[in-house]
Amino acid sequence: MQIVIVGAGYVGLVSSACFAEFGINVTCVDSDSERVRELQDGRVPIFEPGLEDLVKRNAAAGRLAFRDRLSDAIGEADAVFIAVGTPSRRGGQAADLSFVQQATRDIATGLSPVSSRTVIVTKSTVPVGTAALIEQIVVATRPELVPGRDFDVASNPEFLREGSAIEDFMHPDRVICGTESVHAEHVLRELYAPLDVRNLPMMFTDRATAELIKLAANSFLAMKVSFINEMADLCERCDADVQDLAQGLGLDPRIGPRFLHPGPGFGGSCFPKDANALVAIARELDVDVRLVETTIRVNEARKAAMADRVREVMDGDIAGKRIAVLGVTFKPNTDDLREAPSLIIVPKLLEMGASVTAYDPAGSAAPRALPEFRHVRWADSAEAALRDADAVVVLTEWNEFRGLAAHRIADLLREPVVIDLRNALNAQEMRNAGLRYYGVGRGRIHPLGP
């Protein structure tokens, strides 16, 4: 089989490499020529464990190629996947579909006149009705093409998570496909056959439902995170422990243990934008989705409140204090900074008069370029960030930080204050080393100190 994937970002690149690994011939197209040149030279422009090897191996085997022009790539492709970005529209909640629309026009132009009935598949997370819109754009661009005869449009939302994207693609919980076309269903089943062999739940539904499943899934997970964050606040007031609470809740299979980790608020390229997109769609359709609306508000307030928490535990004043920040990406094992809590918390700490020295294992090149981090100093190791700081704030739970020895932290810090907004460190060890340790939802905000 032969497919084209439009977009060489997290989703497009991972999907391209994984489909190629299945033995499918994949051309991955990105309009960013610089990115394509890097990929053609064997360099992978994003940080994702295992991706570089997979890309190199499949490119060397001749199954994976990169192009910057879609029209050169489509030919007789069995399917073209759209995996371009769908960010929130500037100043609004709804998804910006301009990249999808442009990609669709390019696909329509590239479809061969005697088409092999290519299936256009949306992998991007899109509003309900986008598959129908894509169909209209193709017909408006190429009036001679008839849907269901010359091409089909299907929805196949992607559920991979950055940081474990390859594992998620290769061993998904489910593959959701939205199509009413027998031909499209056949093509999708064949493409995913290497997974299906292992009895993967592959669900077929209509296009609108498939589109909505993705937005509903991310909104639900966002709600779960905000729920446990509120429980953490409650635990702090009544001297309870949210880690044990989460475990107790999660043992109920109706609730499940995952996504019950309190922290500084959810971020990333998906949860905030997809929850907002769901709200925008519901408003347009005059439906109340107050739980999701509230989740968004609760999360925004939480990120902002985290800087106040740092100030509170540092006796109400951080002006002139040096704070070491460990981790700025929205989660570990990615270099993605989109909507990361650090983008709100760090500027607030700076505004309050603190100086910030940060370290992130994914490097400082990308964060340095962001205006939010203009006044941040960057260290090239966790230890260098900690040296002579008045407090350390853990913002991302990279494994590297879990390995920091408590006595070493105590030696490096000027003041023994550890504010662990991810509950990533061992509270008991910190306490034994004489540190004032503040976790999230683990008893009162007074320290678990000596």
Ligand SMILES: NC(=O)c1ccc[n+]([C@@H]2O[C@H](COP(=O)([O-])OP(=O)(O)OC[C@H]3O[C@@H](n4cnc5c(N)ncnc54)[C@H](O)[C@@H]3O)[C@@H](O)[C@H]2O)c1
């Ligand atoms: N990142 C995730 O973890 C994740 C998970 C599941 C779903 N998604 C969804 O998948 C989609 C893509 O997300 P991402 O994080 O991979 O985005 P991304 O921003 O990392 O990558 C998008 C790529 O598309 C390219 N592009 C844009 N318009 C193009 C065009 N007309 N032709 C060719 N290339 C074009 C861009 O240059 C960019 O490289 C989004 O809808 C997102 O919500 C993302």
